[in-house]
Amino acid sequence: MSRFTVEVRVTPRPGLLDPEGKAVQHALGSLGYEGVVSTRVGKLIVVEMEADGEKEARARAEEMCRKLLANPVTQDFRIRVSAQAEGVDER
Amino acid sequence: MSRFTVEVRVTPRPGLLDPEGKAVQHALGSLGYEGVVSTRVGKLIVVEMEADGEKEARARAEEMCRKLLANPVTQDFRIRVSAQAEGVDER
Structure with a gap:
């Protein structure tokens, strides 16, 4: 297991109020x-x-967006994943 | 005059609720x-x-943050300035 910082940007869809x-x-x-x-x-x-990896972190974040973080009708989301410095919290 | 896209990220200060x-x-x-x-x-x-330029756009955005967009006591802000493609809206 590694630790990742996932940055989610949720923005109103272009054209919507x-x-x-x-x-x-x-x-x-x-x-x-x-x-x-x-x-x-x-x-x-x-x-x-x-x-377990960056790919898994991104996949989970996308699912979180669809389920909770963003409204798929009115909002777009973008995800950026970055690994945290190694050794900081290796277990 | 050129057109710039200024992205302001306002985040709660670390340690604050x-x-x-x-x-x-x-x-x-x-x-x-x-x-x-x-x-x-x-x-x-x-x-x-x-x-008039990227520097001016950034300076104005910083002032906007201090005056309106961020609460300096509880929030941090970060600014990213990017020039829009030339020719798109030249006047």
Whole structure:
């Protein structure tokens, strides 16, 4: 077993309404920022997990996204897996 | 003026409570996922903006974070700036 850091980016699908993004864009305008063309707000979920390999870690993360972390109708997700430094928590 | 995509990652500071992360971790456990060591939930804010250069885009994004996007007491932020393909929206 090794430990992996899995970074999941969940973002609103292009073309779908993103009220939080609109609110942020409006607030930036109120603060005087010009030149802001668009703002989208998503989630960044960082999961540390033990797995037998990077492939397994990614497969589990994809399943987690489909089951819990992302709404497949309104959101896209992207996954980045990185192994943690060896020796840190070898058992 | 060129157009830049600025990606802001706002994450709860290490050591501070992250109730949303705890809720996700608990839910993953309920779904039968073992080996999840920790879960942290942050925000991913993607801002498209016009700026004179990458340096200016980054400086403005940092100011936006301090003023609006992140809570400096409880959250860290990281910024990644990328230029959009030339010719896409030249005016």
